[in-house]
Amino acid sequence: MSAPEVDWEEFNRDQTSRQNLESMIARLDNLITRLTNAKTLHDYDNYQAALTDYAYTAYKAGTASPGFENKQNDLKQFFVKSVKTAETPPATSGKQ
Structure with a gap:
C-alpha cells in the first residue's frame, strides 16, 4: 500500500x-x-582567587606597604560594591 513513486x-x-x-x-x-560547566568552574575559581588577592591588597594598603595603595586604586573599578535599594511598591489609585 506504499506509494510506488517513492x-x-x-x-x-x-x-x-x-x-x-x-x-x-x-x-x-x-x-x-x-x-x-568546566569553564564555569574555572571562572568561579579565578573569581575567588581575585577576591582573595584584592582582600590581601586592601590589607597591605591599610598597613602602608609600598605599592599596594596604587594596586588597590587600580583594582577598585573591578570590585565595586553594589548598593541594594528598596523597591518602591506601585502606587495604588484607591480603585479596585
Whole structure:
C-alpha cells in the first residue's frame, strides 16, 4: 500500500543517516554542556582567587606597604560594591 513513486530504499537510507546525525548532535551537545560547566568552574575559581588577592591588597594598603595603595586604586573599578535599594511598591489609585 506504499506509494510506488517513492524510492523506499533511498527513504530508508535517508532515515538511517538522519538517526546517525541526530545521535552525533546529541553527543556534541553533551560535550558542549560538559565543557561549559568546566569553564564555569574555572571562572568561579579565578573569581575567588581575585577576591582573595584584592582582600590581601586592601590589607597591605591599610598597613602602608609600598605599592599596594596604587594596586588597590587600580583594582577598585573591578570590585565595586553594589548598593541594594528598596523597591518602591506601585502606587495604588484607591480603585479596585
